[in-house]
Amino acid sequence: MRENQSIEAIEQEIVEEFSLFDSWDDKYEYIIDLGKKLAPLEDVHKKDENKVRGCQSTVWLVADYQEGKVMYKADSDAIIVKGLISMLIRVLSGQTPDAIINTRLDFINEIGMMGHLAQTRSNGLLAMVKQMKNYALAYKVKDASLNN
Amino acid sequence: MIEPAIIETSFDVYAIRQQFPVLNREVKGKPLVYFDNAATTQKPQVVIDALVNYYTGYNANIHRGIHTLAEEATAAFEATRDAIKEFVNAESREQIIFTKGTTEGINLVAQTWGRQNIQAGDEIIISNMEHHSNIVPWYILCQEKGAVLKVIPISDEGELDMEAFEKLLSPKTKLVSVVHVSNALGTINPVKTIIEKAHQVGALALVDGAQSTVHLDIDVQALGCDFFVFSSHKLYGPTGMGALYGKKDILEAMPVYQGGGEMIKEVYFDNIIYNDLPYKYEAGTPNIADAIAFKSALDFTKGIGKENIRQHENELLAYATAQLEAIPGLRIIGQAKQKISVISFVIDNVHPQDIGILLDNRGIAVRTGNHCAQPLMDRLCIRGTTRASFAMYNTKEEVDVLIAGLQKAIKLLA
Numbered sequence: 001m002r003e004n005q006s007i008e009a010i011e012q013e014i015v016e017e018f019s020l021f022d023s024w025d026d027k028y029e030y031i032i033d034l035g036k037k038l039a040p041l042e043d044v045h046k047k048d049e050n051k052v053r054g055c056q057s058t059v060w061l062v063a064d065y066q067e068g069k070v071m072y073k074a075d076s077d078a079i080i081v082k083g084l085i086s087m088l089i090r091v092l093s094g095q096t097p098d099a100i101i102n103t104r105l106d107f108i109n110e111i112g113m114m115g116h117l118a119q120t121r122s123n124g125l126l127a128m129v130k131q132m133k134n135y136a137l138a139y140k141v142k143d144a145s146l147n148n
Numbered sequence: 149m150i151e152p153a154i155i156e157t158s159f160d161v162y163a164i165r166q167q168f169p170v171l172n173r174e175v176k177g178k179p180l181v182y183f184d185n186a187a188t189t190q191k192p193q194v195v196i197d198a199l200v201n202y203y204t205g206y207n208a209n210i211h212r213g214i215h216t217l218a219e220e221a222t223a224a225f226e227a228t229r230d231a232i233k234e235f236v237n238a239e240s241r242e243q244i245i246f247t248k249g250t251t252e253g254i255n256l257v258a259q260t261w262g263r264q265n266i267q268a269g270d271e272i273i274i275s276n277m278e279h280h281s282n283i284v285p286w287y288i289l290c291q292e293k294g295a296v297l298k299v300i301p302i303s304d305e306g307e308l309d310m311e312a313f314e315k316l317l318s319p320k321t322k323l324v325s326v327v328h329v330s331n332a333l334g335t336i337n338p339v340k341t342i343i344e345k346a347h348q349v350g351a352l353a354l355v356d357g358a359q360s361t362v363h364l365d366i367d368v369q370a371l372g373c374d375f376f377v378f379s380s381h382k383l384y385g386p387t388g389m390g391a392l393y394g395k396k397d398i399l400e401a402m403p404v405y406q407g408g409g410e411m412i413k414e415v416y417f418d419n420i421i422y423n424d425l426p427y428k429y430e431a432g433t434p435n436i437a438d439a440i441a442f443k444s445a446l447d448f449t450k451g452i453g454k455e456n457i458r459q460h461e462n463e464l465l466a467y468a469t470a471q472l473e474a475i476p477g478l479r480i481i482g483q484a485k486q487k488i489s490v491i492s493f494v495i496d497n498v499h500p501q502d503i504g505i506l507l508d509n510r511g512i513a514v515r516t517g518n519h520c521a522q523p524l525m526d527r528l529c530i531r532g533t534t535r536a537s538f539a540m541y542n543t544k545e546e547v548d549v550l551i552a553g554l555q556k557a558i559k560l561l562a
């Protein structure tokens with residue numbers, strides 16, 4: 001079952017999928033496809049406070065907390081960024097705050113996307129990872145205060 | 149054996165390409181196609197050599213030393229000033245001030261002339277197509293002084309609305325600061341007319357020549373501008389180097405910009421006598437190596453001939469424009485009648501960033517985004533464009549690679 005998979009296991013899955021591609025053309029085709037398939041965010045969520053500020057493309061991110069797991073939804077006006085977001089959601093959505101806060105997301109490096117992430121840094125993708133972790137941290141703090 | 153030099157009588161783009169080492173490299177396994185020349189141009193070997201020769205042969209601080217190296221370095225540094233004077237046809241070498249580039253030139257004028265002359269209620273006119281470098285310094289000055297920033301509107305084609313400009317002019321206008329050639333649209337603005345109109349109401353005129361100096365012949369005397377600023381790196385020269393031209397009486401009357409180094413003549417704790425032009429505005433040890441190499445870039449361009457370069461670039465522009473227009477859903481932004489070799493475009497339902505990433509994946513360098521001209525993008529109701537800008541070393545074959553890359557990208561993204 002998907003929900004029981006650890007972050008590392010999902011990352012491993014993605015790395016294996018990417019190892020099948022011979023060229024960057026194929027990798028991009030796949031990422032663009034992921035972007036197209038990611039469910040668009042409802043317009044009500046596309047407001048300023050949900051924006052992860054970037055220079056070229058806009059990313060919107062919202063989070064929800066259900067039974068100890070963080071659920072994310074996100075969208076972007078640029079499709080490649082959206083594809084990358086789709087992978088981040090696949091890895092992080094449905095995980096516990098602790099797992100999210102502590103992960104290093106090594107898969108980004110292993111699939112060779114690091115240069116591309118860095119390139120789009122100003123467009124909010126690394127900011128997006130940070131924002132996802134911030135949500136996790138906020139839920140963890142909330143949990144702790146409820147348990148006290 | 150050294151082959152006798154072959155003297156090129158006509159423009160040979162393949163011979164020119166040989167002189168730009170970076171054009172031999174590959175990007176993502178494909179030959180580099182560099183179409184981001186409006187951001188910065190590549191450097192010919194002579195410019196790279198000039199930098200290396202300075203550091204390996206005669207590195208020394210200038211103007212102060214009496215030793216041989218200092219004299220050689222000073223001579224080379226000052227030779228660039230002469231070359232710039234000629235390049236823009238200034239009246240005298242004293243009127244050429246070395247700066248870090250266009251941005252510093254504009255800030256220098258805002259912080260010296262502006263601080264001295266602008267008062268509450270005064271008006272400064274810029275245009276809707278300015279680079280942030282020609283907006284922010286004036287915004288800061290206006291905030292500080294309680295002055296008003298007025299903006300010349302533009303048409304949908306990307307041309308200045310000259311009638312509206314004339315209506316903005318009044319005795320309150322103290323300065324008109326406009327871009328000669330738009331970096332985002334390629335529009336060539338009628339700066340001579342703008343300068344004349346500004347002078348008629350007693351205002352000064354500054355021309356941002358960042359994009360024009362590499363394409364057009366510049367004659368500051370014929371233009372009649374009070375200030376002209378530009379950058380070396382957009383002219384095949386090094387980064388961090390540029391020049392400000394100013395009318396002599398205005399430069400002489402302006403207060404100093406930064407203090408220290410070559411800008412003073414005599415210093416006492418209760419009195420300081422500032423140096424004469426141009427040194428008055430050149431504080432500290434300047435960017436000596438890059439200034440020296442800048443001359444090599446100017447000489448190189450002159451050797452090939454601006455007219456030849458312009459003709460070649462215009463051919464590329466026409467060739468690329470025709471092919472781009474044939475792509476369904478593609479719209480060229482900036483349809484001015486007078487244009488240089490910059491093409492900005494948008495594609496229906498496709499984000500420029502996606503285009504930029506996919507083109508880079510094929511070794512093609514373009515610029516995407518708002519091109520540091522956010523108010524222009526807002527005016528045109530677009531979030532940004534993809535921009536291809538051509539230089540002397542670009543070829544029609546490269547344009548073909550761009551078009552093929554674009555078609556592939558659109559197919560993937562659609």
Ligand SMILES: Cc1ncc(COP(=O)(O)O)c(C=O)c1O
Pocket residue numbers: 186187248249250251252279281282327329330331356358359379
């Ligand atoms: C029209 C225009 N003005 C000003 C600048 C700023 O030039 P620099 O960064 O060399 O100071 C640029 C550079 O992009 C430009 O295109």
